[in-house]
Amino acid sequence: MLYHIKKLLRKRQLEKARELLDHAKFVDGRLSAGKVAQRVKRNEEMAGSEQQMEYLNTLVLGALVEHPLFKLAALPHRMSGAFFARYTAGMEYGEHIDDPVMGPMGGRYRTDVSSTVFLSGPDEYEGGELEIKTPFGENLVKCEAGDAVFYPSGSLHRVRPVVSGERLVAVTWTQSMIRDPGQRAVLAELGQAREQMLETEPEAELTRKIDHSYINLVRMWAEL
Ligand code: NI
Numbered sequence: 739m740l741y742h743i744k745k746l747l748r749k750r751q752l753e754k755a756r757e758l759l760d761h762a763k764f765v766d767g768r769l770s771a772g773k774v775a776q777r778v779k780r781n782e783e784m785a786g787s788e789q790q791m792e793y794l795n796t797l798v799l800g801a802l803v804e805h806p807l808f809k810l811a812a813l814p815h816r817m818s819g820a821f822f823a824r825y826t827a828g829m830e831y832g833e834h835i836d837d838p839v840m841g842p843m844g845g846r847y848r849t850d851v852s853s854t855v856f857l858s859g860p861d862e863y864e865g866g867e868l869e870i871k872t873p874f875g876e877n878l879v880k881c882e883a884g885d886a887v888f889y890p891s892g893s894l895h896r897v898r899p900v901v902s903g904e905r906l907v908a909v910t911w912t913q914s915m916i917r918d919p920g921q922r923a924v925l926a927e928l929g930q931a932r933e934q935m936l937e938t939e940p941e942a943e944l945t946r947k948i949d950h951s952y953i954n955l956v957r958m959w960a961e962l
Contacts, residue, residue: 739923740870740877740889741811746801746855747884755797755857759906762786764824767831778832781897784822795820798855798908802886808853810933811926812888815962816847816913820855825866825905831897838891840911849891850914850922854907859883863903870895888912890919915960925959928952 747755764782771779786794798820802808818840825831841847854868860880868879868887871894879887889895891911916922932952935945 739811739919739926740872740879740887741807741926742879742881743802743805743807743886743888744882745884746805746886747798749884751797751801752857752884755794755908756906758786758790758794759784759822759824759857762790762822767823770821772837775831775834775837778834778896780825780829781831782824782826782829784824786822791819794822794908799910802853802855802910805886806933808886808888810929811922812851812853812912813915813922813925813956813960814851814912815915818847818849818911820908820910822857822906822908825863825897825900827900827902829905830866830899833894833896835894836891836911847911847913848917849911850917850919851888851912852891852893852895853886853888853910853912854879855886855909856881856883857906857908858904863905864901865898866900866903866905867898868895869898890922892919915956915962917961918959921959925952925955928955 762784765785767779767781767783768776770783836849836852839846839848859882870877870889929952932948935948939945
């Protein structure tokens with residue numbers, strides 16, 4: 739499943755992030771890529787000071803982990819820090835699947851969910867669509883600045899070449915409590931139904947049954 743969060747970042751948050759990124763140092767993105775990805779990765783990544791990174795991390799990841807759809811559909815257990823990537827004319831990220839395990843020794847996490855937060859808008863660059871392949875065809879994603887998408891990390895995807903302008907994104911990986919993307923999709927739907935029932939008919943017997951089923955399914959499937 740591909741999930742889209744509109745307006746994850748408010749205008750002020752977006753402006754602050756952009757201001758910082760406009761003055762930050764960027765380095766070749768291949769430095770952080772795995773063996774296979776290195777061959778197809780053509781972008782730049784922010785190499786800011788610890789303070790800058792922490793500020794941006796809190797700003798972007800804070801909004802993501804607090805978002806109700808992300809909580810329900812990603813069921814996060816551990817998160818990576820955010821990587822801030824820049825693509826200018828001619829840059830792209832060829833077809834790949836994300837590395838299965840990331841992070842340093844002692845701080846490793848499995849990548850179940852990949853997230854992209856768009857920090858520049860579709861009018862700021864030509865090309866640069868995020869293309870995600872699913873068994874039912876390909877999704878082309880080019881969102882408004884401040885929007886986010888997330889999808890299973892095992893999906894084949896790429897960033898099409900940027901023709902002109904500048905594409906700025908934050909990307910992050912999540913180890914989910916629920917490893918299997920199919921089980922996550924079931925829980926996302928059931929969890930949404932449960933929230934709605936708890937809101938509209940908190941005392942109903944049906945609500946109680948849905949609530950208990952949801953809770954026990956999470957217990958049955960969760961891996962920590
Ligand atoms: Ni990727």
